[in-house]
Amino acid sequence: MPISTIEWSGRKIKLIDQTKLPHRLQFLCCKDLETLWKAIKRLKVRGAPALGIAACLGVVLGVGNSKAKDYREFKIDLDKVIDYLSSSRPTAVNLFWGLERMRKVACVNSDKPIPKLKKILLNEALRVIQEDKSLCRQMARFGSRLIKDGDRILTICNAGALATADYGTALGLIYRAKEEGKKVKVYVSETRPLLQGSRLTTWELKREKIDVTLLCDDMAAELMRRQRIDKVIVGADRIAANGDTANKIGTYNLAALAKFHKLPFYCCAPFSSFDLSLNDANKIPIEFRDGKEVVEIFGRRIAPWGIKVYNPAFDITPNELITAIVTDKGIIRPPYKKNIRKIFSVKCKV
Amino acid sequence: MPISTIEWSGRKIKLIDQTKLPHRLQFLCCKDLETLWKAIKRLKVRGAPALGIAACLGVVLGVGNSKAKDYREFKIDLDKVIDYLSSSRPTAVNLFWGLERMRKVACVNSDKPIPKLKKILLNEALRVIQEDKSLCRQMARFGSRLIKDGDRILTICNAGALATADYGTALGLIYRAKEEGKKVKVYVSETRPLLQGSRLTTWELKREKIDVTLLCDDMAAELMRRQRIDKVIVGADRIAANGDTANKIGTYNLAALAKFHKLPFYCCAPFSSFDLSLNDANKIPIEFRDGKEVVEIFGRRIAPWGIKVYNPAFDITPNELITAIVTDKGIIRPPYKKNIRKIFSVKCKV
Numbered sequence: 001m002p003i004s005t006i007e008w009s010g011r012k013i014k015l016i017d018q019t020k021l022p023h024r025l026q027f028l029c030c031k032d033l034e035t036l037w038k039a040i041k042r043l044k045v046r047g048a049p050a051l052g053i054a055a056c057l058g059v060v061l062g063v064g065n066s067k068a069k070d071y072r073e074f075k076i077d078l079d080k081v082i083d084y085l086s087s088s089r090p091t092a093v094n095l096f097w098g099l100e101r102m103r104k105v106a107c108v109n110s111d112k113p114i115p116k117l118k119k120i121l122l123n124e125a126l127r128v129i130q131e132d133k134s135l136c137r138q139m140a141r142f143g144s145r146l147i148k149d150g151d152r153i154l155t156i157c158n159a160g161a162l163a164t165a166d167y168g169t170a171l172g173l174i175y176r177a178k179e180e181g182k183k184v185k186v187y188v189s190e191t192r193p194l195l196q197g198s199r200l201t202t203w204e205l206k207r208e209k210i211d212v213t214l215l216c217d218d219m220a221a222e223l224m225r226r227q228r229i230d231k232v233i234v235g236a237d238r239i240a241a242n243g244d245t246a247n248k249i250g251t252y253n254l255a256a257l258a259k260f261h262k263l264p265f266y267c268c269a270p271f272s273s274f275d276l277s278l279n280d281a282n283k284i285p286i287e288f289r290d291g292k293e294v295v296e297i298f299g300r301r302i303a304p305w306g307i308k309v310y311n312p313a314f315d316i317t318p319n320e321l322i323t324a325i326v327t328d329k330g331i332i333r334p335p336y337k338k339n340i341r342k343i344f345s346v347k348c349k350v
Numbered sequence: 351m352p353i354s355t356i357e358w359s360g361r362k363i364k365l366i367d368q369t370k371l372p373h374r375l376q377f378l379c380c381k382d383l384e385t386l387w388k389a390i391k392r393l394k395v396r397g398a399p400a401l402g403i404a405a406c407l408g409v410v411l412g413v414g415n416s417k418a419k420d421y422r423e424f425k426i427d428l429d430k431v432i433d434y435l436s437s438s439r440p441t442a443v444n445l446f447w448g449l450e451r452m453r454k455v456a457c458v459n460s461d462k463p464i465p466k467l468k469k470i471l472l473n474e475a476l477r478v479i480q481e482d483k484s485l486c487r488q489m490a491r492f493g494s495r496l497i498k499d500g501d502r503i504l505t506i507c508n509a510g511a512l513a514t515a516d517y518g519t520a521l522g523l524i525y526r527a528k529e530e531g532k533k534v535k536v537y538v539s540e541t542r543p544l545l546q547g548s549r550l551t552t553w554e555l556k557r558e559k560i561d562v563t564l565l566c567d568d569m570a571a572e573l574m575r576r577q578r579i580d581k582v583i584v585g586a587d588r589i590a591a592n593g594d595t596a597n598k599i600g601t602y603n604l605a606a607l608a609k610f611h612k613l614p615f616y617c618c619a620p621f622s623s624f625d626l627s628l629n630d631a632n633k634i635p636i637e638f639r640d641g642k643e644v645v646e647i648f649g650r651r652i653a654p655w656g657i658k659v660y661n662p663a664f665d666i667t668p669n670e671l672i673t674a675i676v677t678d679k680g681i682i683r684p685p686y687k688k689n690i691r692k693i694f695s696v697k698c699k700v
Contacts, residue, residue, distance in 0.1 A: 022654040060476035156568070185659070188643070190653075192542060192566035198645065198653040206654055213658040216644055218506075218567035218600025222665040225602060250568025252575060256610050257603070294540070294566055295548065297647050303540075303548040304372040304556055308563040310537070315572040 002166040003207070006053050006166040008126060011064065013057045017044045018162055018196075022203040033062045033084060040088040040095075047163020048092040048273050049132050055098030057126035058085045071110040074252065078106055090285040091246055091314045093236040095273040098128065126339065129165050135270040135328040140176035143233075143268055143326035145182060147177040151230045154220060156189040157248035157278055158200040159235025159268065169268040170233045171201070173326065175208060185211045187229060188274060189220050191250055193293040217250050232258045236269035236325075243319030243336025244281030245269075253313040255322065263325040270272060271301045271328060278342065281316040289313045310341040352516040353557070356395055358476060361414065367394045368512055368546075383412045383434060387642030389436040390445075393544060397443040397513020398587045398623050399482050403547045405448030406475035408435045413468060421460040424467065428456055428638045435507045440635040441596055441664045442587040443625040448478065479515045485620040487518040493583075493676035497534060499525040501580045505569060507598035508550040509585025509618060510648040519618040520583045521551070523676065525558060538578060539570050541600055543643040543661065546628035550568055566639040574611040586619035586675075593686025594631030595619075601640050602665040605672065614673040623676060626694065631666040639663045650699035668681050 006015040007156060013030040019042060020026040028044055030036040035056050039045050045054050054315055062081030067264060068074035080249070082099045089095060090156040105124045109117050153174065160171030168175065175187075176271035185308045186205055198214050205212040215223065223229050232254050245251075245267050260266040291309030329343045356365040363380040369392060378394055380386040385536050386408050389395050395404050412431030418424035432449045435471075441443060455474045459467050497503070503524065510521030527534055536555055541547035545571040548564050554563040565573065573579050588596040590697065597619050608615040628634060641659030645652060653659075675682040679693045 023651070032352045189568070190542070191542070192568055195652055199545055202657045203654045206657055211658075213660050214641075214644060214653055215660040216567065216599070217601050218539070218542055219660060219662065219665075221603035221606050222599065222662060223660065225666070227607075249566070249572065253568050253603070253607070254569050256575075256607055260606050260610050291564075294564060297652075298650055299403035300648055301373070302545055303564055307552045308561075310563050310565040310569060310573065312569065312572060315569075316575070 002161050004166050005050055005162050005164065007059070007129065008057055008060070008122070013054070015045045015054070016162065017202060018046060019044050022199050029088055030061065033058060033075050036061060037084060037088050046196070047158060048094040048235065049136070049164040049169065049270055050093030050162070051089065051092045052098040052272050053165060055085055055092035055095045055130055056102055056128045059099065059102040060118070060122045062123050066114070066137040068114055070114070074294065075106070079199060089287060091287045094129065094272045098273045101128070107229070107280035112218045113225065117195055127212045132165040132270070133167060134332060136164050136172045138328040139169060139268055139270060140167070141325055142331050143173035144180060146231070146266060146324070146326070146331070147173060147182055149182040150184070151182070151187045154187045154189065154223070154226060154229045154232045154254065155201065156197055156234055156250050156254055157191045158196045158204065160201060160204045162200050162204055163235060169235045169270065171204065173233060173268060178208070178210060185213070187215055187223060189215060189217045189227060189250060189254065191248060192217055196248070203251065216251070219256050220254055224257055224263060229263060231264045231266065233268065236267045237268070237314060238271050238284050239269055239274045239325065240281050240284065241276045241337060241340060242280045243322060243323060243325060243332070243334070243340060246281060246284045246314045247317065249312050249315050250252060252317045256315040259321050265321055266324050266326055267317070267322055268326040271344070274340065274344070276340070281318070284316065287313040296347065352511050354516050355400055355512050355514065357479065358407055358408065358410070358472070363404070363411055363582055365389065365395045366512065367406070368396060369394050369436060372549050380411065383408060383431060386411060387434060387438050395544070396583065397508060398444040399486070399514040399620055400437065400512070401442045402448040402622050403479055403482060405435055405445045405517060406478045409449065409452040410468070410472045410475045413471065416464070416486050418464055419541055420464070424464055425456070427669065428453065439637060441637045444622045445620045450675070451478070454458060473620060473647050477584050482515040482620070483517060486519060486522045488678040489618055489620060490517070492681050493523035493616070494526035496581070496674070496676070496681070497523060497532055499532040500534070501532070502535045502537065502578060504537045504539065504573070504579045504582045504604065505551065505582055506547055506600050506604055506633060507515060507541045508546045508554065508637030510551060510554045512550050512554055513585060518619065519585045521554065523618060524560060528558070528560060535563070537565055537573060539567045539600060540603065541563060541598060542567055546598070553579060553590035565602070570604055571607050574607055574613060579612045579613060581616065583616045585617065586617045586623050587664060588634050589617070589619055590626045590628040590631050590634065591626045591687060591690060592630045593672060593675060593682070593684070593690060595667045596631060596634045596636065596664045597667065597670065599662050599665050602667045605667040607670050615671055616676055617672055619677040621694070624690065624694070626690070631668070634666065639665040
């Protein structure tokens with residue numbers, strides 16, 4: 001039974017506080033925008049598609065108290081909310097995609113009375129949640145054909161229910177494969193520094209009764225050398241027009257190792273993770289986070305004071321290392337530039 | 351000023367308790383064999399050459415209280431001590447090398463009175479310490495020529511003073527390069543699960559005023575892709591006759607990534623780390639440690655209960671990924687089988 005990661009709960013956003021997992025399944029109610037902003041910043045809610053949803057619901061929350069009497073006044077409030085949410089995290093494009101979607105809906109409905117407009121925005125956000133649920137399942141239907149009975153799959157970070165409304169991208173493929181009767185074994189790289197693999201993905205997979213084994217990030221290569229991995233499946237935070245992909249730090253590590261060991265490497269992401277305004281990944285802004293995340297665990301220091309720390313939250317996987325990209329529109333294979341354009345123009349025609 | 355990691359201190363072994371670093375520089379006095387065995391098992395003392403020294407001093411400590419009146423009785427006690435210490439950790443060959451060296455010295459001197467024999471064994475152990483100090487410096491003299499001014503060097507785990515008597519293998523090269531006036535920047539992979547990189551290597555390098563930056567193990571590939579690493583230098587726990595090398599888990603990860611990014615990858619080890627009885631690494635016993643090391647930090651759980659954990663303490667780097675092996679006899683380059691044999695036969699002739 002999938003778990004609902006983030007939802008609208010009458011005037012507030014209810015989300016799982018993922019920093020409390022795996023110890024406690026605790027919900028956080030965001031009644032104001034600042035609480036949501038902090039929840040995003042501190043990774044209480046994370047995962048590219050979930051950030052897209054958070055952005056949409058955040059707009060609803062943010063303009064909820066707007067006292068604007070006309071669209072001109074409302075637009076000022078809306079822009080403030082969007083600017084504020086934009087400043088939370090830079091890499092996952094879904095957040096900006098969600099904000100832009102809400103901005104456009106407001107613009108198209110600028111002739112409506114403000115209370116009506118607020119209602120329209122709420123409906124749009126709820127539609128985004130429904131879409132996400134359906135997109136993830138669609139992606140899983142396409143992608144599960146890449147999974148064979150008996151496969152041993154390596155993943156990193158969390159691209160599961162906790163990264164989406166309720167089903168997941170990369171893990172969705174695994175859930176679907178299981179529904180189809182395939183037995184799989186999932187190896188989860190713990191994903192330092194914030195341990196989304198060990199804290200979230202193992203928790204989620206265990207809950208779904210999937211055979212799960214945890215490893216440290218420096219052990220993946222050894223597993224591959226021993227031929228104990230058949231394929232790597234990961235999520236994506238932003239995909240450029242040529243297929244270059246930004247995802248959680250450590251993803252490129254696995255992609256390079258998969259290439260080196262001749263293993264297939266798959267990225268899974270809905271259309272909202274594609275940023276076709278970028279030709280390649282060079283322009284994707286990479287979030288660097290506080291070095292404290294590396295040198296402290298549970299507030300306890302694990303390294304000496306006064307040293308430098310390198311802590312990018314994401315890395316770039318160049319398209320040539322990606323065997324295929326699984327989307328809600330189908331599986332995209334190289335040449336990516338051409339095939340991504342094709343799949344998106346098909347989408348536009350529909 | 352190098353720090354003394356392990357030494358004989360009149361009837362007891364004094365060693366730095368490395369589990370207390372980087373917070374406290376605390377010494378542990380081992381007055382009995384069980385304390386030493388636990389210190390080895392729990393990694394209070396670790397690093398292949400330091401384990402060789404611990405083995406030799408352990409024999410001295412263990413037979414110290416022997417009430418044997420003749421060699422036959424003494425041999426029984428000695429064998430017990432050696433068997434016991436052999437059971438502490440399986441991968442680093444230096445431990446077994448140290449025990450065998452002591453066994454041989456006892457055998458050669460079996461005609462001596464027992465008190466005299468004990469004295470001879472102590473002197474042998476002290477000689478091993480002196481040799482280690484001199485071997486490491488010799489290795490550094492050979493190896494520092496591989497380091498250029500301005501180099502950005504990546505390392506993993508701790509192959510420094512804390513892994514030897516007082517100078518280090520891989521880090522010894524860096525110390526020597528610095529003494530020669532070369533400026534280097536060292537990137538240290540934290541080395542999960544036990545964080546020897548963040549806890550020990552950054553502490554040691556900072557103490558020696560080397561420019562040091564810490565990263566998580568899943569970030570090394572990203573640094574290489576950005577061309578911010580010039581070479582990788584690591585230690586070794588056991589090297590087979592063909593150059594295949596066992597070292598701390600994560601080493602193979604870096605070796606594969608170095609190959610993928612066309613960067614030189616160097617292993618550093620004294621002759622006591624070579625196990626010429628093994629044609630290749632297939633027979634090197636790999637220590638698997640308690641999964642608790644992965645799922646707990648400071649006694650706090652970071653993963654759900656009831657999941658499987660993969661926790662090998664070492665991995666194998668096949669010889670074809672190693673650019674050169676730096677030893678106290680010189681730098682060995684491929685073909686390793688031939689060149690390792692050559693360098694060791696030279697040693698035997700001397």
